[in-house]
Amino acid sequence: DAGVTQSPTHLIKTRGQQVTLRCSPKSGHDTVSWYQQALGQGPQFIFQYYEEEERQRGNFPDRFSGHQFPNYSSELNVNALLLGDSALYLCASSLAGGTYGYTFGSGTRLTVV
Amino acid sequence: GQQVMQIPQYQHVQEGEDFTTYCNSSTTLSNIQWYKQRPGGHPVFLIQLVKSGEVKKQKRLTFQFGEAKKNSSLHITATQTTDVGTYFCAGPRGSGNTGKLIFGQGTTLQVKP
Numbered sequence: 033d034a035g036v037t038q039s040p041t042h043l044i045k046t047r048g049q050q051v052t053l054r055c056s057p058k059s060g061h062d063t064v065s066w067y068q069q070a071l072g073q074g075p076q077f078i079f080q081y082y083e084e085e086e087r088q089r090g091n092f093p094d095r096f097s098g099h100q101f102p103n104y105s106s107e108l109n110v111n112a113l114l115l116g117d118s119a120l121y122l123c124a125s126s127l128a129g130g131t132y133g134y135t136f137g138s139g140t141r142l143t144v145v
Numbered sequence: 146g147q148q149v150m151q152i153p154q155y156q157h158v159q160e161g162e163d164f165t166t167y168c169n170s171s172t173t174l175s176n177i178q179w180y181k182q183r184p185g186g187h188p189v190f191l192i193q194l195v196k197s198g199e200v201k202k203q204k205r206l207t208f209q210f211g212e213a214k215k216n217s218s219l220h221i222t223a224t225q226t227t228d229v230g231t232y233f234c235a236g237p238r239g240s241g242n243t244g245k246l247i248f249g250q251g252t253t254l255q256v257k258p
């Protein structure tokens with residue numbers, strides 16, 4: 033049973049560029065959430081997708097956008113990258129409502145230079 | 146806004162000693178979840194507590210949910226080097242059980258062999 037798969041694992045981008053991160057949820061899960069984790073901090077909620085729609089959003093600017101596809105996979109897009117966007121981006125999947133906890137992927141380490 | 150706080154931030158113990166981390170929410174939680182993140186890894190779901198006063202055990206780990214459903218604790222008996230990592234508590238925003246998880250800042254456990 034495949035867990036959550038994220039790609040790429042590492043990425044280096046220049047300020048002002050755009051980036052797309054990808055996530056395939058655990059088999060059987062239909063809900064995907066994205067988190068940003070700065071070094072030494074807890075994960076911060078970006079947004080959640082269910083039935084191809086953004087269901088909830090955290091305190092992140094509109095530069096952060098996403099998408100969910102019919103097969104439940106998801107993308108996170110960040111435009112006009114800032115140095116402060118450097119972080120570990122985690123994808124977490126769950127069944128609708130996350131009633132039984134979230135399964136996290138290994139994350140994408142984004143470095144903005 | 147809703148906040149989840151954890152203490153202590155760091156804990157160094159000798160192998161075989163006990164360890165406890167405490168989690169406090171500014172609001173009543175419908176449930177509390179605990180995750181473990183190994184150095185360089187991603188959060189891994191440990192357990193979810195739902196009922197007021199609930200106590201659950203997983204081998205050497207004991208989890209408690211407070212009567213008011215605003216606080217929780219994780220106690221590890223006789224720590225081992227495999228317990229090294231950061232332990233996060235997390236609760237859902239709002240009264241429901243969907244969407245945004247708010248994470249504490251974590252307690253990092255170091256175990257000296």
